[in-house]
Amino acid sequence: MMSLMTQKSIPAKKPLSDWFRRNVAKLVVAPTFGLIIFFVYGFIAWTGYVSFTKSKMLPTYSFEGFYQYIRLWKMTPWNVAMENLLVFGSLFILIAIVLGCLLAIALDQKVRAEGVLRTVYLYPMAISFIITGTAWKWILNPGLGIQNLVQSWGWESFSFDWLINSEMAIYTLVIAAVWQSSGFVMALFLAALRGVDSEIIKAAYLDGASLSRIYLVIILPTLRPVFLSCFFILTHMAVKSFDLVVALTGGGPGYSTIMPANFMYEMTFRRNQIGLGAASAMMMLATVMAIVIPYLYSELREKKNG
Amino acid sequence: MASLSIQNVKKSYGAIEVLKGIDLDLEDGEFLVLLGPSGCGKSTLLNMIAGLDTITDGEILIDQNVVNDVHPKDRDIAMVFQSYALYPNMSVARNIGFGLEMRKVTKEDREKRVDEAARMLQIDHLSDRKPAQLSGGQRQRVAMGRALVRDPEIFLFDEPLSNLDAKLRVEMRTEIKKLHQRLGTTMVYVTHDQIEAMTLASRIAILREGEVQQFASPQEVYEKPANMYVAGFVGSPPMNFVPAAVVSEDGKLGVSIERTANGNRSSVFLALPDDRQDVGDWIGRDVILGIRPETLTHRSDAEISLNKGLQAFDCQVEVLEPTGADTLTYIELGGREVIARVNPYNTTAPGETMAFMVDMGKASLFDPKTELRI
Numbered sequence: 001m002m003s004l005m006t007q008k009s010i011p012a013k014k015p016l017s018d019w020f021r022r023n024v025a026k027l028v029v030a031p032t033f034g035l036i037i038f039f040v041y042g043f044i045a046w047t048g049y050v051s052f053t054k055s056k057m058l059p060t061y062s063f064e065g066f067y068q069y070i071r072l073w074k075m076t077p078w079n080v081a082m083e084n085l086l087v088f089g090s091l092f093i094l095i096a097i098v099l100g101c102l103l104a105i106a107l108d109q110k111v112r113a114e115g116v117l118r119t120v121y122l123y124p125m126a127i128s129f130i131i132t133g134t135a136w137k138w139i140l141n142p143g144l145g146i147q148n149l150v151q152s153w154g155w156e157s158f159s160f161d162w163l164i165n166s167e168m169a170i171y172t173l174v175i176a177a178v179w180q181s182s183g184f185v186m187a188l189f190l191a192a193l194r195g196v197d198s199e200i201i202k203a204a205y206l207d208g209a210s211l212s213r214i215y216l217v218i219i220l221p222t223l224r225p226v227f228l229s230c231f232f233i234l235t236h237m238a239v240k241s242f243d244l245v246v247a248l249t250g251g252g253p254g255y256s257t258i259m260p261a262n263f264m265y266e267m268t269f270r271r272n273q274i275g276l277g278a279a280s281a282m283m284m285l286a287t288v289m290a291i292v293i294p295y296l297y298s299e300l301r302e303k304k305n306g
Numbered sequence: 307m308a309s310l311s312i313q314n315v316k317k318s319y320g321a322i323e324v325l326k327g328i329d330l331d332l333e334d335g336e337f338l339v340l341l342g343p344s345g346c347g348k349s350t351l352l353n354m355i356a357g358l359d360t361i362t363d364g365e366i367l368i369d370q371n372v373v374n375d376v377h378p379k380d381r382d383i384a385m386v387f388q389s390y391a392l393y394p395n396m397s398v399a400r401n402i403g404f405g406l407e408m409r410k411v412t413k414e415d416r417e418k419r420v421d422e423a424a425r426m427l428q429i430d431h432l433s434d435r436k437p438a439q440l441s442g443g444q445r446q447r448v449a450m451g452r453a454l455v456r457d458p459e460i461f462l463f464d465e466p467l468s469n470l471d472a473k474l475r476v477e478m479r480t481e482i483k484k485l486h487q488r489l490g491t492t493m494v495y496v497t498h499d500q501i502e503a504m505t506l507a508s509r510i511a512i513l514r515e516g517e518v519q520q521f522a523s524p525q526e527v528y529e530k531p532a533n534m535y536v537a538g539f540v541g542s543p544p545m546n547f548v549p550a551a552v553v554s555e556d557g558k559l560g561v562s563i564e565r566t567a568n569g570n571r572s573s574v575f576l577a578l579p580d581d582r583q584d585v586g587d588w589i590g591r592d593v594i595l596g597i598r599p600e601t602l603t604h605r606s607d608a609e610i611s612l613n614k615g616l617q618a619f620d621c622q623v624e625v626l627e628p629t630g631a632d633t634l635t636y637i638e639l640g641g642r643e644v645i646a647r648v649n650p651y652n653t654t655a656p657g658e659t660m661a662f663m664v665d666m667g668k669a670s671l672f673d674p675k676t677e678l679r680i
Binding site: 197199200202203204205206207208209213217218221222 | 353356358378379383384385387388389390391392393394395396404405408409452
């Protein structure tokens with residue numbers, strides 16, 4: 001068949017090669033496009049459908065309406081998980097952005113060992129959350145880590161037991177996640193700060209603005225796109241955080257630090273509640289959508305106006 | 307308004323000396339242009355006047371007060387930057403008023419002054435726009451408005467026109483000149499463009515490798531350049547440099563130059579005017595004769611009879627470059643290419659010999675070794 005085609009295409013060689021040239025871009029993109037359509041959007045649709053069934057260990061396909069969603073929102077662990085997401089997400093995003101931004105500003109003041117410091121701050125990002133979680137589990141373990149160390153220095157009454165305190169354990173997740181991500185935020189901010197025209201800073205100096213004023217009033221407002229990028233990157237990290245919880249607290253004490261992703265995994269793959277797991281996954285998707293869609297809307301609208 | 311005095315100012319970055327002792331004195335209301343190629347230290351000097359750069363040695367005085375350790379905001383100066391340096395997130399009006407805002411001027415007063423400055427620069431209809439929505443020329447005006455509204459003692463300009471297109475540059479140049487005439491404020495202007503320097507300055511300081519080559523009025527810089535560097539930097543097309551020998555012929559002092567005419571190579575004697583008898587010590591020695599293209603043109607006997615400085619000679623024409631008003635005529639004198647400005651109706655075809663005259667009264671002589679003016 002191959003030889004047939006080439007033979008046939010000799011007189012019609014030009015139109016064929018023209019067609020190929022016109023469509024080469026589409027041809028190159030097509031396989032990836034197809035795979036994404038199937039494995040990402042196809043599976044989202046499948047999960048969405050399954051969430052409306054009473055699937056247990058194996059998926060069933062009889063439509064049952066919002067049964068799983070009503071069940072989901074009646075479960076205490078799920079409500080705890082959503083609350084945790086809110087607390088962890090907002091604290092993690094806020095602290096990581098503020099800390100990263102301050103680090104970037106500090107490094108932007110022509111520090112001598114900038115290259116070394118930049119690497120030091122950025123390195124945690126190269127480590128997986130499993131390692132971060134394990135390391136912080138040791139550091140925060142009252143019997144092994146900080147509490148033990150300070151007590152061995154002689155401060156016998158010192159106590160730092162957040163990891164085993166069900167009220168405070170969620171904050172240990174914030175500490176570890178901030179430690180890992182703030183360097184990355186710093187790198188983004190530093191790159192943007194380097195792009196700021198140094199003459200603007202000089203002009204502001206002559207206008208009589210103090211350094212803090214220059215940053216607050218002039219430079220940081222121009223970094224709005226970086227703030228948004230950081231916000232969205234950190235948001236999706238927060239929503240899908242799973243491995244950090246597994247490594248650091250295991251969702252405990254009890255289920256006090258469980259996150260929606262852990263809940264979803266537990267239901268779908270351990271407790272044979274595929275329908276319920278699917279419903280929780282859809283709720284996570286909805287959370288992300290609730291943040292991303294207004295952003296896309298405002299960005300696209302702004303472009304039209306600008 | 308204020309006088310400005312720069313006394314033996316030096317600047318080094320480590321072992322590299324950028325400014326090697328600059329001395330400049332500026333009267334109240336003068337327009338100083340710092341002219342030089344990139345890397346000559348002119349912008350560094352401006353930054354030091356502004357207080358954005360530290361002074362390694364020497365003193366800068368504004369109104370007889372040493373300002374070496376005075377914070378930029380307390381020097382009462384305003385600066386216009388090359389990139390305009392507008393605050394991108396602020397409206398035009400707030401950009402202009404920001405300096406006043408920082409100086410705690412009341413809102414009413416501020417609005418009045420911003421409005422005044424904006425109207426003077428014809429940007430009052432743009433006050434709500436952001437810098438990104440402005441054209442290059444409009445940004446330039448906003449940058450000037452920001453300086454203007456502060457009503458400073460001294461204005462500093464750091465190559466403010468170099469990012470504009472040619473037409474706009476000429477327009478804004480005139481605008482700056484008008485501004486100086488109206489305000490009468492002392493201004494310091496940095497540029498590498500000699501036409502900007504000539505048109506704007508009341509005095510020009512030509513810098514090269516951190517040293518002042520000449521500090522004089524534009525006319526003096528043009529007519530009596532202190533050395534060959536200044537002579538070559540100022541003027542377009544640049545001054546012609548012709549190797550010549552100082553000789554005495556029939557009791558008259560002059561220079562002898564080699565050239566080709568009617569197919570023969572020979573020397574021609576060009577007498578120097580009587581007031582150049584100081585060159586007497588140079589008889590028999592080589593010099594460089596500097597001739598501006600417009601003082602070298604086609605021969606006119608009527609003019610020669612009126613001006614004793616004019617000397618005639620013949621020379622073969624190499625190339626013609628018509629520019630409309632004049633035709634640039636390339637000839638060869640003393641082994642160097644020389645440009646003459648000739649009326650388009652008096653030109654001769656390339657390869658043929660033409661009669662020229664040169665105004666020796668306006669010629670410069672340079673020492674070939676030191677390159678200094680004799």
